[in-house]
Amino acid sequence: xxxxxxxxxxxxxxxxxxxxxxxxxGFTVESASDGSQALAILxxxxxxxxxxxxxxxxxxxxxxxxxxxRALPSCRFIPILTLTTESDQAKRDExxxxxxxxxLVKPLSGxxxxxxxxxxxxxxx
Amino acid sequence: xxxxxxxxxxxxxxxxxxxxxxxxxxxAAGDGAIVGIMIAAGCAFVLGQRQRPAPAPIxxxxxxxxxxxxxxxxxxxxxxxxxxxxxxxxxLAAAQTFLExxxxxxxGVQQDVAVGVTAVVTQVEAINRLSIGQRERxxxxxxxxxxxxxxxxxxxxxxxxxxxxxxxxxRTITENYAGLQSLAHEFQExxxxxxxxxQVADKAFFLAINASVEAHRHGEMGAAFGLxxxxxxxxxxxxxxxxxxxSASINFFADRMQTQIVAALPTREGGHRDDVLNLVRDxxxxxxxxxxxxxxxxxxxxxMEAGHSEIVCTLSDMLGRLQFxxxxxxxxxxxxxxxxxxxxxxxxxxxxxxxSRSVADLLEEQQQNYVMESQRLxxxxxxxxxxxxxSAAPKxxxx
Numbered sequence: 395x396x397x398x399x400x401x402x403x404x405x406x407x408x409x410x411x412x413x414x415x416x417x418x419x420g421f422t423v424e425s426a427s428d429g430s431q432a433l434a435i436l437x438x439x440x441x442x443x444x445x446x447x448x449x450x451x452x453x454x455x456x457x458x459x460x461x462x463x464r465a466l467p468s469c470r471f472i473p474i475l476t477l478t479t480e481s482d483q484a485k486r487d488e489x490x491x492x493x494x495x496x497x498l499v500k501p502l503s504g505x506x507x508x509x510x511x512x513x514x515x516x517x518x519x
Numbered sequence: 520x521x522x523x524x525x526x527x528x529x530x531x532x533x534x535x536x537x538x539x540x541x542x543x544x545x546x547a548a549g550d551g552a553i554v555g556i557m558i559a560a561g562c563a564f565v566l567g568q569r570q571r572p573a574p575a576p577i578x579x580x581x582x583x584x585x586x587x588x589x590x591x592x593x594x595x596x597x598x599x600x601x602x603x604x605x606x607x608x609x610x611l612a613a614a615q616t617f618l619e620x621x622x623x624x625x626x627g628v629q630q631d632v633a634v635g636v637t638a639v640v641t642q643v644e645a646i647n648r649l650s651i652g653q654r655e656r657x658x659x660x661x662x663x664x665x666x667x668x669x670x671x672x673x674x675x676x677x678x679x680x681x682x683x684x685x686x687x688x689x690r691t692i693t694e695n696y697a698g699l700q701s702l703a704h705e706f707q708e709x710x711x712x713x714x715x716x717x718q719v720a721d722k723a724f725f726l727a728i729n730a731s732v733e734a735h736r737h738g739e740m741g742a743a744f745g746l747x748x749x750x751x752x753x754x755x756x757x758x759x760x761x762x763x764x765x766s767a768s769i770n771f772f773a774d775r776m777q778t779q780i781v782a783a784l785p786t787r788e789g790g791h792r793d794d795v796l797n798l799v800r801d802x803x804x805x806x807x808x809x810x811x812x813x814x815x816x817x818x819x820x821x822x823m824e825a826g827h828s829e830i831v832c833t834l835s836d837m838l839g840r841l842q843f844x845x846x847x848x849x850x851x852x853x854x855x856x857x858x859x860x861x862x863x864x865x866x867x868x869x870x871x872x873x874x875s876r877s878v879a880d881l882l883e884e885q886q887q888n889y890v891m892e893s894q895r896l897x898x899x900x901x902x903x904x905x906x907x908x909x910s911a912a913p914k915x916x917x918x
Contacts, residue, residue, distance in 0.1 A: 405845045407636045411838040414640050418647045418831050450849075450890060479846050481892040482913055496917040501842035504835025509914060 397515055398422045400440065400483075402432040402447035402459060403477070409502075410476075411447055412446065415504045428452055429459030436469055444515055445469075447483060448480035474512040477502065480506040614865035621719045622855045629848050636844040643834045652829045657823055663818040668809045699780045706773050713766045720758035727752030850894060857885055 399421050401412050406427075413423045424440060426432035428451045436442075445463065451454035456476055463469045473495040480486075486497050497512055498507070727748045732799055734745030860881055867875070876884075889895050892912075 403845075405848065407633050407640070408842065408845045410637060410640045411841045414644050414647070415835045415838045418644075445800055478890075479849055480890045481895075481912060482890065486916070488911065494918060496915070498916075499912075499914040500646045500846055502914065504837070504839035505832060506915065507839060508835060510917065513637060513917065 395444040396420050396422045397517075398424060398440070399511075400432060400435065400442040400445045401425045402427075402429060402445065402456070404448060404451040408448070410499045412507075415507065416511075419508055429454030429456060429462070432459055433462050433500070436463060436466055441468060442472060444511065445472055445474045446477050447474060449476055449480045449489070456492055457485065457492060460489060460494050475510065475514065476506075535905065577617060578656060608869060611865050611869040614869075615862035618858045618862035618865070620859050625851045625855045625858075628853050632844050632847060634772065636841050639841060640838065643838055647834055650830045654820075654823045654827050657816060661813065661820055663870050664813040664816055666808055668806065668813060677798045678802055684798055685795055696780060703776055703780065706769055706776070710769055710773075713762050713769065717759055717762040717764065717766070720755045720762060722755075723760065724752055724755035727755055842915060844890065846893075849890065853885075853888060856888075857881070860884075 397420075399430055400424070401409055401414070401416075401423060403409050404427050407504065409425045409427075410469055413425065416423050423444065424435060426435055430453045431445070432445070432447065433454065447456045447459055451459075451465065452490045460474055460476075463472075468504070474493065475496045475498055476489055477498045477500060481499060489497060496510060498510060673753070727750075730748030731745055732749060734741035734743075734748055737744070864878070864881065886895075886898055886902075889898065
């Protein structure tokens with residue numbers, strides 16, 4: 395059974411390219427366009443194996459989303475990777491303190507992204 | 520007539536525009552060359568209006584040092600509406616439209632790039648589907664060949680057993696035929712023995728006749744001998760008759776046996792056996808062919824799997840590179856916002872209200888809004904005296 399990954403990004407093209415990359419490598423993909431929508435999906439019962447979130451998004455940004463997601467009992471141990479253009483070290487440190495699993499800077503090649511996913515999901519395809 | 524460049528300072532918005540263009544031009548070096556050229560051309564237009572026919576292109580040196588731009592900005596900051604010449608006021612009035620047009624062009628580029636990226640992703644997905652479809656078709660073919668091999672195995676085994684039985688039967692028939700031939704030979708020898716008996720009986724018969732003649736010639740003295748001769752003749756006759764009857768029986772039996780032998784000839788049965796053996800051989804060949812095809816399809820399948828993995832890897836890499844669109848979009852958005860703020864300042868200057876913020880404030884604000892290291896590097900290159908600061912943060916960091 396394939397692993398499910400939730401992508402949170404306000405860019406439709408990012409979601410599209412990430413979805414294509416992950417699906418062709420055997421993953422099932424769900425997506426949300428901002429943190430609040432992603433949170434609603436998680437509260438609706440989705441239990442992804444991994445969450446990949448952008449940081450700078452409208453409505454609810456990535457850092458706020460990580461904080462809210464970690465407050466959900468069902469999401470306490472789900473790996474959360476940030477994939478962002480943001481390079482501010484303070485935000486990077488904040489994401490770590492909020493419980494993010496890793497920080498990835500765009501643009502990130504497909505093989506690099508898949509390598510990180512295999513690291514955080516050892517049984518991944 | 521030579522036109523001397525007037526000594527008055529360049530309006531502040533021109534300097535800011537150039538600064539924005541320079542930053543965008545640097546962005547263009549990697550991501551959006553069209554936008555950089557377009558904005559540079561816009562700057563050239565404005566400056567051309569302002570300075571024509573200045574001997575040296577003012578926009579040309581994008582590499583102008585940051586201190587130069589700061590000097591320009593500080594010069595224009597002291598101007599008031601009443602001090603501006605008519606030409607400059609007209610330029611100020613048109614500045615916002617011009618800047619909004621530039622923002623519109625930037626948005627257009629963003630949309631075009633997004634559409635292009637979407638099309639590329641769609642194509643990538645189509646390529647992946649084609650590869651998967653090809654792999655699945657070969658997989659189905661392979662499954663079909665395997666099924667055919669399984670089907671061939673069942674009747675093949677049965678016919679192989681049948682062939683073995685027929686071979687055993689052929690061997691038994693051959694042995695029986697040899698036995699019958701041997702028996703026929705024995706009968707032939709028996710017939711020879713009967714012939715001897717017949718000849719002896721014939722001789723005894725003629726001897727008995729001679730004995731009877733001699734007995735008759737000797738009269739009463741030969742009467743007793745005559746009786747013996749008569750008995751001998753009778754015995755010889757009976758022996759000859761018995762030998763003929765036995766010989767007839769042997770001949771009759773030998774004929775029937777010969778008929779059976781002919782009927783049991785291996786060559787008569789060989790036709791059916793050969794047909795079955797040919798069928799077995801055909802089936803074995805079909806099995807071999809199926810095995811060969813299956814092996815080739817398996818090899819092809821492995822090649823296809825490897826090829827598909829390579830395709831997926833390449834496509835994944837390609838899709839990752841498309842993230843430049845998101846990076847470029849955000850950088851262009853930042854430049855667009857800066858142009859919008861610049862336009863507002865131009866309007867304030869034209870209306871004589873005086874801008875609530877200075878260009879320096881705007882520049883500082885820009886710096887605060889940067890999210891990418893590349894933005895900060897460009898800013899430092901053009902607007903900071905200290906030069907770009909190197910970033911030590913890795914692109915991938917797992918906590």
